[in-house]
Amino acid sequence: MAVLLVVGGLRQAKEERGPGAVALPGMLDERAGDRLIGTAVDDGALQREPGYREVLARQFSTLTPENAMKWAVLEPERGRVEWGGADRLVAFAEEHDQEVRGHPLVWFGQLPGWVEALPEPEVQQVMREHIRQVVERYRGRVRTWDVVNEPFEDDGSRRRSIFQRGMGDGWVEDAFRTARTADPDAKLYLNEIGAEAPGPKSDALYALARDLRARGVPIDGVGFQGHFNLEGMPRGFRQNVERFAALGLDVAITEADVALEMPASEGELRAQAAVFRGVVEVCRAVPRCRSLTFWGFTDRHSWIPATQPGRGAATLLDEELRPKPAFRSVLRALGR
Ligand code: XIL
Numbered sequence: 001m002a003v004l005l006v007v008g009g010l011r012q013a014k015e016e017r018g019p020g021a022v023a024l025p026g027m028l029d030e031r032a033g034d035r036l037i038g039t040a041v042d043d044g045a046l047q048r049e050p051g052y053r054e055v056l057a058r059q060f061s062t063l064t065p066e067n068a069m070k071w072a073v074l075e076p077e078r079g080r081v082e083w084g085g086a087d088r089l090v091a092f093a094e095e096h097d098q099e100v101r102g103h104p105l106v107w108f109g110q111l112p113g114w115v116e117a118l119p120e121p122e123v124q125q126v127m128r129e130h131i132r133q134v135v136e137r138y139r140g141r142v143r144t145w146d147v148v149n150e151p152f153e154d155d156g157s158r159r160r161s162i163f164q165r166g167m168g169d170g171w172v173e174d175a176f177r178t179a180r181t182a183d184p185d186a187k188l189y190l191n192e193i194g195a196e197a198p199g200p201k202s203d204a205l206y207a208l209a210r211d212l213r214a215r216g217v218p219i220d221g222v223g224f225q226g227h228f229n230l231e232g233m234p235r236g237f238r239q240n241v242e243r244f245a246a247l248g249l250d251v252a253i254t255e256a257d258v259a260l261e262m263p264a265s266e267g268e269l270r271a272q273a274a275v276f277r278g279v280v281e282v283c284r285a286v287p288r289c290r291s292l293t294f295w296g297f298t299d300r301h302s303w304i305p306a307t308q309p310g311r312g313a314a315t316l317l318d319e320e321l322r323p324k325p326a327f328r329s330v331l332r333a334l335g336r
């Protein structure tokens with residue numbers, strides 16, 4: 001009985017530590033280049049899985065915390081701030097000479113209940129304090145911030161978030177100015193989902209970015225998340241990215257993944273590889289595209305199965321950290 005328990009315990013410990021890193025057929029990251037290749041980082045895997053850490057350290061030059069810097073994670077109760085996951089990510093990046101993309105400062109999602117419940121007249125002050133507190137802590141260590149995430153609905157209207165309700169349209173500008181003061185050297189981004197294709201949402205994002213630029217509001221770049229599936233990249237993605245760059249802004253692809261119906265066939269994995277190749281080509285075609293970040297690098301840790309039941313396999317490596325066709329096609333498209 002005692003022996004069995006021990007064996008069971010060992011097996012469990014091994015599973016928790018995840019698969020070992022396997023030799024991959026090339027390097028996504030090329031430190032000498034000025035276009036960074038990045039990934040979202042799962043804090044649990046970062047803590048427990050040596051194989052995950054090894055791939056993370058070798059293959060990427062910029063890291064985004066998948067959840068560790070979200071407001072609900074940082075400050076679940078007002079005044080009780082838990083820096084653990086965010087500190088871990090920043091320390092790992094420093095140790096491996098990687099940049100950090102801080103994500104997100106102001107977003108309607110993953111807010112703690114106490115922020116959602118704020119009386120409207122208090123919203124501005126609380127938002128500013130949050131930005132200051134987080135940006136100042138990592139001043140000089142987090143190079144880039146997604147200051148504002150997902151401000152628009154698909155029809156191009158402003159989302160009725162607590163920030164919009166409490167402050168009106170001006171909350172976006174207020175957030176950027178507050179972030180600039182907190183770290184004058186950080187690159188400040190406006191990030192959006194589903195604005196890759198021309199259309200009402202992307203037009204609204206463009207009008208906002210142009211207006212902020214025209215009025216001297218401190219914005220450095222626009223991020224396109226890049227959550228795709230086998231419908232492929234929307235037509236006009238590159239031209240759309242180019243019009244933002246033409247405003248004198250940097251651009252980035254910040255959360256690329258390609259969700260598949262499960263179980264995925266060989267043919268679907270090849271089709272997925274082609275979609276990923278197209279994403280890389282968009283970033284390479286636009287000189288101001290500064291970084292391409294994948295939303296996770298292994299199917300073992302991807303948000304897709306939990307948020308889109310029946311779908312998955314959305315990343316470059318399988319659950320055992322082995323390369324999928326997508327990994328090879330991204331390597332080739334990067335010219336590695
Ligand atoms: C997702 C995470 O991947 C999930 O783990 C979490 O449960 C929900 O948020 N747009 C964003 C990201 O800007 O922060 C989201 O991340 C995915 C969509």
